[in-house]
Each structure stands twice: as C-alpha cells, then as structure tokens.
Amino acid sequence: MQLDSESNNDQLRQAWVQFSSAESYNDYCQYWLELMCTRIGGVTMAALVLESGDAGFLPTAVWPEKSQPDDEFTALIEEGLEEAAGLVHSLASGSYGVAFPIRLDDQLVGVVALTLNVPNIVLPEVMEQIQWGSAWIELLVRRQQGKEQSEQFDRLSGAVDLLSGVLGEEKFQPSALRFVNELAAAFACDRVSFGLTKSRQTEVVALSHSAQFGKKMNLIRRLSGVMDEAILQRGVINYNFTSVGESQLVLREHAQFSQSGGNGNILTIPLHSGDDYFGAVTLERAVGQSFDEDEVGRIGSVVALSSEVLRNKEKQDSSWYQHLYRSTRTQLGRLFGAGYLGRKLLLIGFALICLFFTFAVGTYRVAADSQLEGEVRRAVVAPFDGYLEDAQAKAGDRVRFGEEMSRLDDRDLTLERLGYLSQQAKLQRQYEEAVAQRDRAEAKVLQAQLEQSQAELELVESKLQRTRLKAPFDGLVVSGDLSQRLGSSVGQGEVLFEVAPLDNYRIILWIDEHRMLDITEGQQGKLVLNSLPEQSFNFVLSRVTPVTEARDGGNYFRVEADLLNPSPRLRPGMGGVAKVEVDDRRLIWIWTYPLIQWVKLKLWAWIP
Structure with a gap:
C-alpha cells in the first residue's frame, strides 16, 4: 500500500480542504474520519464513537456515510471501549479490524474502529497514523469542554450577580421586584413576571417596572393562567408567535395572552424543588426577538438559583398562623399523599396502639415498697443487773422453745x-x-x-x-449478737435478743399518699421479694393506719397486710414490691393517671 501515492493526492487534498472548512461539531468528526481513511487507504468501513454525556458512547461519524456496521464490527467497537487499548483482530471476511482509544487526561472519551484489506506488515504503520490523527479529535473534545465550561461560567456568573442583588434586600417584596427588574434588564425583555403557587393557583407577586399592580387586572389574571399552564405540564414553554405548531406542549393560554395584548415571544419557566412545583417566571419579548436554546439554558440557571431564595424570604415574611397552616398542610400532604411509607406505617401503628389502650381493660394495681415482718416479735431482756457469762445464739439463728440463748454470771x-x-x-x-x-x-x-x-x-x-435466758417459742433471732460482749455488764430491762416466729408473718406496705384514696381494708394483692423474684405471695390488707413516713422525697402511709401463703424460705426483714389490686379499669387510664394527677396539681399551684 502506498499511503501518499500520486493517485491519491487529489482525493487527499480535497479531504484536507473539507476538514479545514468544517464548522459544526459533527462535520468536523465526519471530515476527520474521511481524511484518516483516505490517508491510510484500504479501509472498507470506519466509525468514530465519542462520549455524549448522559447518553454514553454514541457513533459520531461513520465512513462511508450511511453505512450500517455488522455485528462483527459492532463487537470490535465494544471491545475497544471495554479494553481502552489498541486492538488488532483478524475478521471472518479475511480483513483486519483495528480499534484505537481516544483519551483526554487519562480519561477515555472515545474510540476509532476500522476494517482494512491490507497486508499485516503495514498494520503498525496504520496504528501510528491513527495515533497521530487522534490528536485532532482530542483537540476538538478539549475545545468543546472549554466552550461548555465557559458557557457554564457565564451562566453561573449571571446567576450569582442576580442572587447577590436578591439577597441584598431584607423583605420578600423588594427582593422579588429587584429579581424581575434585573432579569428583564439582563436579557432585554419587555416584561418579566414572577408568581408563586397558592391554593392550587399561581398568584403573580412581582411585575418588572411596576412597584404596585392590582391583582384583579386582566393582565395579571392572564399571566396567572400562563404560569399555571407551564406548571401543570411540568415543562418549560418557549412560545413563538411565528412557530406555534412546533411545540409538543399545550400553548393555549400563551397564545391567548399573546393575542390579547402580550408580546410575540413568551418564555415561561416553572419553579420546582424536586417534585414540588411552587411557582413560575414569565419573560416576554416583542415579535422577532425569540429566545434561543442557549438563552433558555442561561435563564433557567439564573431563575433556579434565585427562586429558592425568594421562596424562603416569602416564608420568613409570613405570619405565625401562615407558618402553622403551611406546616400542617405539608405534613398532612405527606401523610395522605404519595410516598413517606415509613411515616404512614408509624402513624397507623400509633393509632392502633391508642385504640388498643382506649378500649382494652386491665387490672388497676397500686405498687408499694414492702417489708416482711413476723406477726409476733418477742424481746428477750436482762432480768436484773449482772454480767454476761455465755452467749449461744445470735441474730439469724433458728431457736426452739426453751432453748438456752445466753447465760448471766x-x-x-x-x-x-x-x-x-x-x-x-x-x-x-x-x-x-x-x-x-x-x-x-x-x-x-x-x-x-x-x-x-x-x-x-x-x-x-x-x-x-433466770440467769439462763431461753427462747420463748420456736422462731428466728432477728436481732442481738452478744458474742463480743462476754464479761460485760448488762442492765435490768436491756433488750438482748428479739425473736420472731417462722410460720406467721405480716407485710408492711408504704403507700404513696397520692394513691391512698384507692386503698381499703380487705383488698388483695401480690408480693414479690427481692430475694425471691421468681415467686409471688398473696396477701390481704388487714389494717390501714394513719401513720406516715417521709421516704425518698415523698410522704407514705403505713399499711399492714396478712400473708396468705407463707413459705419456709421466708425470713423476717425481707424487702420487695407489693401490688394491691384495686379494680378493673381502661389501660389508657391506668397509664396516664399519674401524669394527669401531676398536671392537675401543677396547674392548681400555678394558677393564681
């Protein structure tokens, strides 16, 4: 193959002329691919695949034009994108397939694929030609990115300038007026209007070059309809009087507004935050001054950045009842509208719990700290003045009737x-x-x-x-330890031991004064001791005394109860928690009664 032979000079020169005079992005890629195929020679099919943003990698140019790649050629392109490296394959048709990646700053931006009928000895030269030629595509991509970045910077700069003006005003209405005036001046519009959605209808809140306007004017009502038309269709409407039929959106309100005194070119951009559409901006120009795609993009960027600020200012200027109404409406919309499944399930669960506690009935019990005591508690005292000679018993020992506990000298x-x-x-x-x-x-x-x-x-x-102190009955020594006092003197009447029986007990309950009205003699309950939490003991209240005691910052009444099912494991002095069964009441009352009682007392204390 002769790459630069005389027979190809005219064709190569023509390809260079077309490539040099390319104006659009697609023409540049197409003429470059033709130039590369002409220089290499022997090419039967070629394709240039470049990255196209969110759409991914798409064919930008195909040579010969309008040719359809077969499955084998498509597989070659896909492998080149996947491997991101130069590839050479022998194809079933006897030709060779070549794929070469195009990179920009170590990032894959495209691939060039060719099928050739050439000797394999020239394949390295072909790869070299493609490598050198891909620099033109890299330059194109870099220029395109620079252009997009410049346009994005211009949009951002304009949006920030307008935003700074909006933020400079403290109140909503001056901010909205400055917003439409700046927007009209920046994009040479005859009129710019700004509206917010209230009660399912858009209300015009600012009109350029008009500090005050009547809300019932025909112009304002028609502008409101124009904005509603864009919001309901969830899309930007670019109305041009001369090309009405080209849009796929409904333009009835825009057409009527234009015919009734509006301008020939109307651009309406709906404002939204996610799926929440809260307003719109309408820009108007005279006939012959349409909004091109670039302007629509820049205006959309400016409006999107400033509209959210204006919305927040409008909310901040609202009264407290408007804030309450808006918050309530938002929460109700989330509860009864689409989405927010977790919140709905939580509300349903809470409602079911409230319903259950409202109608469910349970036993109302009054809990109290309790202590177990012997029914009889006998004191063993010194019969006369004397000296201790011996002490066989001490607290905790079990004694029998007549058993010697201690002896005096x-x-x-x-x-x-x-x-x-x-x-x-x-x-x-x-x-x-x-x-x-x-x-x-x-x-x-x-x-x-x-x-x-x-x-x-x-x-x-x-x-x-009487020098031999003996147990008065079978029981347990609950107090007294004389082992450290042998030889010391004791006085007449001094208590040396206390003995309680092991089969007869009584329970002392300390009832909070807030619950005393619910306590009467004869009520039954259950006791759980700290040392025996796995077992409960039944009791019946035998005596409600007027004796009170200050405990844990509260006032408690002493109540006595008889134990109904004593156990050999019980010992006097054991403590626990007793619950007195009053009657059956609703669970919601049982759970909320202490809180209601506390609130009533606090209200009584606070109300003058």
Whole structure:
C-alpha cells in the first residue's frame, strides 16, 4: 500500500480542504474520519464513537456515510471501549479490524474502529497514523469542554450577580421586584413576571417596572393562567408567535395572552424543588426577538438559583398562623399523599396502639415498697443487773422453745443462796429449841424469821433460774449478737435478743399518699421479694393506719397486710414490691393517671 501515492493526492487534498472548512461539531468528526481513511487507504468501513454525556458512547461519524456496521464490527467497537487499548483482530471476511482509544487526561472519551484489506506488515504503520490523527479529535473534545465550561461560567456568573442583588434586600417584596427588574434588564425583555403557587393557583407577586399592580387586572389574571399552564405540564414553554405548531406542549393560554395584548415571544419557566412545583417566571419579548436554546439554558440557571431564595424570604415574611397552616398542610400532604411509607406505617401503628389502650381493660394495681415482718416479735431482756457469762445464739439463728440463748454470771447468786441456806438451818435449830422449851414468843419470832429467810431464798433461786435466758417459742433471732460482749455488764430491762416466729408473718406496705384514696381494708394483692423474684405471695390488707413516713422525697402511709401463703424460705426483714389490686379499669387510664394527677396539681399551684 502506498499511503501518499500520486493517485491519491487529489482525493487527499480535497479531504484536507473539507476538514479545514468544517464548522459544526459533527462535520468536523465526519471530515476527520474521511481524511484518516483516505490517508491510510484500504479501509472498507470506519466509525468514530465519542462520549455524549448522559447518553454514553454514541457513533459520531461513520465512513462511508450511511453505512450500517455488522455485528462483527459492532463487537470490535465494544471491545475497544471495554479494553481502552489498541486492538488488532483478524475478521471472518479475511480483513483486519483495528480499534484505537481516544483519551483526554487519562480519561477515555472515545474510540476509532476500522476494517482494512491490507497486508499485516503495514498494520503498525496504520496504528501510528491513527495515533497521530487522534490528536485532532482530542483537540476538538478539549475545545468543546472549554466552550461548555465557559458557557457554564457565564451562566453561573449571571446567576450569582442576580442572587447577590436578591439577597441584598431584607423583605420578600423588594427582593422579588429587584429579581424581575434585573432579569428583564439582563436579557432585554419587555416584561418579566414572577408568581408563586397558592391554593392550587399561581398568584403573580412581582411585575418588572411596576412597584404596585392590582391583582384583579386582566393582565395579571392572564399571566396567572400562563404560569399555571407551564406548571401543570411540568415543562418549560418557549412560545413563538411565528412557530406555534412546533411545540409538543399545550400553548393555549400563551397564545391567548399573546393575542390579547402580550408580546410575540413568551418564555415561561416553572419553579420546582424536586417534585414540588411552587411557582413560575414569565419573560416576554416583542415579535422577532425569540429566545434561543442557549438563552433558555442561561435563564433557567439564573431563575433556579434565585427562586429558592425568594421562596424562603416569602416564608420568613409570613405570619405565625401562615407558618402553622403551611406546616400542617405539608405534613398532612405527606401523610395522605404519595410516598413517606415509613411515616404512614408509624402513624397507623400509633393509632392502633391508642385504640388498643382506649378500649382494652386491665387490672388497676397500686405498687408499694414492702417489708416482711413476723406477726409476733418477742424481746428477750436482762432480768436484773449482772454480767454476761455465755452467749449461744445470735441474730439469724433458728431457736426452739426453751432453748438456752445466753447465760448471766451466777456466782454471786450461788453464794448468796448458800448463805440463805445456812441461815435457814440456824434459824430452824433455834426454832426447835424454843418449841422444846415451850417459849412461844421466841418460837413465833423464829418462825417469822424462817419464813423471811425462805422467801429470800426463793427469790435468789428464781434469779438463778433466770440467769439462763431461753427462747420463748420456736422462731428466728432477728436481732442481738452478744458474742463480743462476754464479761460485760448488762442492765435490768436491756433488750438482748428479739425473736420472731417462722410460720406467721405480716407485710408492711408504704403507700404513696397520692394513691391512698384507692386503698381499703380487705383488698388483695401480690408480693414479690427481692430475694425471691421468681415467686409471688398473696396477701390481704388487714389494717390501714394513719401513720406516715417521709421516704425518698415523698410522704407514705403505713399499711399492714396478712400473708396468705407463707413459705419456709421466708425470713423476717425481707424487702420487695407489693401490688394491691384495686379494680378493673381502661389501660389508657391506668397509664396516664399519674401524669394527669401531676398536671392537675401543677396547674392548681400555678394558677393564681
């Protein structure tokens, strides 16, 4: 193959002329592809595929024009895009397939694919030609991106300038007036109007070059219809008096407005935030001054940036009841409209719970801190002043009736008993002598002394018996530990031990004063002890006392109850929580009663 042979000079020169004179983007790509195929020679089919934004990679040029690539050629293009590297394949037709990627800053922007009928020895030269020629496409893409960035910068600059003017005003109405005036001046419009949707109808709130206008004017009503037409169709309407039939949207309101005194060119842009369309902007120009696509894009950018600010200003200037109405309407729309499934499920669940607690009935119980006590609590005291000699029992021990718990020192009493015995023997001898001598007077005196000595002896013996402190009944020692006091003195009447029975108990409940009106004797309930949480014990209230006690920052009444099902595992002094069953009431009342009672008391305290 001769790449630059004399026979191809004229054709190559013509291709260069067409390529140099290309004006549009598509012509540039098409003439470049023809130039490359002419220079290489032997090309049967070629395609240039470039990235087209959101549409992905699309064929931009095909050579020969209007030719249809077969499946094998399409697979070559797809492989070139996937591999992003130069490829050479032998095709089923006997020709060669070549694919070469086009990159821009290490990013794949396209691929060139060709099928050739050439010897394989020239394939490296072909790849080199494609590599050198792809620089023209890279230059085109870079220019196109630069142009788009410049247009985007111009749009952003204009939008920011207009936004700064809108933000410079504190109130909504001056901001809206400045917005339409600046927009009319920037895009050479005869009139610009701005409206917001209120009660399903657009209300014109600002008109360029008009500080005040009547809301019932025919112009304002027609402008409102024009804006509603664009909002309802969710699209930008570019109405041109000379080309009405070209648009696919309904233009009835725009046509009527133009014929009734409006301008020949009307551009209406609906304002929206997501799916929420809240207003529109209408721009008007005279006949012959239509809005081209570039202007529509720039105006859309400016309007989108400033309209949200104006909407927020309008909300901020609203009164409190307008804020309340708007918030309520929004929330109701979310609840009964489309979407927000989680919120709807939450509301339904809450409604079902409220319905359940409104009609469901449960047992109303009054909870109280409780303590278990023995039904009888007997004190073992010191019978007289003395010294401790021994202590066999202490708190927590189980004792039986008559079992010795402690012993006082009896040495002094034993000696005193021996003295009284000796004195009694002496008096007995003297009494017998007096009787023998028949001395009645002396005998009576001695008899009286004998009786006195016997009484004193019995007293001493009684004290000796009482030195051994014994259990009054079978039970549990609930207090008293004398093991550290052996040898110390004790006073008469001093409590040494307390004993409670193990089979008879009573429960002491501390009822909050707020619930005392619900408590009466004879009510039943259940007790759960801290040490036995897996078991409950039944009880019945036996006595409601007027005794109160301050506990945990509150005032509590002492209530006594009889235990109905005692257990060998119970011990006096155990604490727990008791619940008194009052009656059956609605669950909603049971759950809210403490709160309602608290609110009533607070209101009574606060109301003068």
